Amino acid sequence: MSLNTYYTLGRSGLRVSRLALGTMTFGTEWGWGSDRETNQQLFNTYVDAGGNFFDTADLYTNGTSEIWLGEFIKERNLRDRAVIATKFTFNADPGNPNAGGNGRKNILRAVEGSLKRLNTDYIDLYILHAWDRITPAEEMMRTLDDLVRSGKVRHIGLSDTPAWYAARSQTLAEWRGYEPVCALQLEYSLVERNIEKEFVSLGTELGMGIMVWSPLGSGLLSGKYKPSQDGSMGEGRLQAMKESKNPSFQKFSDRNWKIVAELEKVANELGRSMAQVSLNWTANQPGIGSVIIGATKLHQLEDNLQSLSFQIPNELMQRLEEVSRPNPQFPYFFFDSEIQGMVNGGATVGVKPVGYHPDVLVRRE
Ligand SMILES: NC(=O)c1ccc[n+]([C@@H]2O[C@H](COP(=O)([O-])OP(=O)(O)OC[C@H]3O[C@@H](n4cnc5c(N)ncnc54)[C@H](OP(=O)(O)O)[C@@H]3O)[C@@H](O)[C@H]2O)c1
Numbered sequence: 001m002s003l004n005t006y007y008t009l010g011r012s013g014l015r016v017s018r019l020a021l022g023t024m025t026f027g028t029e030w031g032w033g034s035d036r037e038t039n040q041q042l043f044n045t046y047v048d049a050g051g052n053f054f055d056t057a058d059l060y061t062n063g064t065s066e067i068w069l070g071e072f073i074k075e076r077n078l079r080d081r082a083v084i085a086t087k088f089t090f091n092a093d094p095g096n097p098n099a100g101g102n103g104r105k106n107i108l109r110a111v112e113g114s115l116k117r118l119n120t121d122y123i124d125l126y127i128l129h130a131w132d133r134i135t136p137a138e139e140m141m142r143t144l145d146d147l148v149r150s151g152k153v154r155h156i157g158l159s160d161t162p163a164w165y166a167a168r169s170q171t172l173a174e175w176r177g178y179e180p181v182c183a184l185q186l187e188y189s190l191v192e193r194n195i196e197k198e199f200v201s202l203g204t205e206l207g208m209g210i211m212v213w214s215p216l217g218s219g220l221l222s223g224k225y226k227p228s229q230d231g232s233m234g235e236g237r238l239q240a241m242k243e244s245k246n247p248s249f250q251k252f253s254d255r256n257w258k259i260v261a262e263l264e265k266v267a268n269e270l271g272r273s274m275a276q277v278s279l280n281w282t283a284n285q286p287g288i289g290s291v292i293i294g295a296t297k298l299h300q301l302e303d304n305l306q307s308l309s310f311q312i313p314n315e316l317m318q319r320l321e322e323v324s325r326p327n328p329q330f331p332y333f334f335f336d337s338e339i340q341g342m343v344n345g346g347a348t349v350g351v352k353p354v355g356y357h358p359d360v361l362v363r364r365e
Pocket residue numbers: 021022023024025032055056129159160185186212213214215216217218219220222224235236237238275292293294295296297299300301303304
């Protein structure tokens with residue numbers, strides 16, 4: 001499959017592939033990644049398919065992820081073509097609270113480490129990895145703007161923050177002339193749809209493209225874990241991390257097994273793998289700028305790279321939507337139910353479609 005159709009990310013001029021390559025599994029330090037040779041193959045396969053968008057973070061696999069990504073890019077002389085996204089927030093210096101978080105002191109420390117490990121003099125997209133609950137948006141945004149002005153960073157993004165914090169950050173950027181946020185990096189898949197409540201309209205309204213992480217629910221939606229065995233037979237990250245307290249790894253639930261079962265039926269009807277169908281579903285939802293795919297084996301990546309080369313018919317989309325629909329929640333059910341009739345005095349008022357579909361295409365021949 002060819003990835004050489006590029007879309008602008010959010011309201012920026014940065015052209016990226018719809019499928020980004022995740023590098024959290026570059027290295028075996030965390031117990032569920034893969035070795036250098038395998039990852040070099042994954043990198044080359046992705047690049048040869050036309051992909052240009054790489055996602056890493058300063059502390060992924062204790063720094064190995066950034067180092068290998070930098071080396072692979074250098075070996076193929078791709079720095080100009082590659083769009084590198086990396087992140088700061090997490091702390092690798094026990095006892096030193098300023099070696100983590102989103103304050104100025106940590107951001108300015110972290111960026112130097114990432115530039116060194118990536119062996120580059122600029123980062124294309126520098127992302128706050130997670131909200132630290134403390135640092136004022138003013139300080140974080142001003143610091144990121146300084147980095148853009150200094151030339152060390154081209155664009156900025158936010159990952160795993162509350163919607164209000166992202167909205168406040170973007171509004172500050174608009175009013176103070178800071179570099180705007182062009183990407184929101186968030187978990188999204190058939191088994192994790194909560195971002196639809198706030199983040200899709202937030203990204204659409206304020207020009208931030210959503211970069212999806214864990215689009216296969218850490219492997220659950222690839223079909224290798226069977227409901228009948230309660231996940232115990234599938235080999236992979238979720239099995240390895242079964243005892244972890246990290247909520248991202250706790251995917252074996254009755255609700256999720258129902259989704260996996262319906263996905264399997266839909267995939268069989270389409271003659272496609274479950275991974276392809278779930279990635280296709282995710283990539284085609286409103287507001288989604290790019291889907292970060294992950295793989296520990298070449299055959300997985302080859303499978304996943306086929307995910308955009310077909311369309312899921314409406315009837316099958318509907319079945320996936322119904323089985324995975326999140327529960328109605330206050331106050332959101334006020335916005336899309338008959339309660340709106342009480343607002344409009346019974347008159348029909350057109351609703352602007354929620355969602356952002358990038359409409360600018362850049363093609364490489
Ligand atoms: N901002 C954040 O907080 C955050 C958090 C998480 C991830 N991320 C980013 O998002 C990227 C992707 O996340 P993710 O790795 O969790 O994505 P994912 O697509 O949910 O899971 C990928 C994993 O599923 C398995 N898999 C993938 N394709 C498969 C296939 N076709 N058949 C069978 N198994 C398959 C592999 O693991 P096994 O072989 O071990 O089963 C692979 O490592 C990361 O690399 C990282 O860059 C960001």
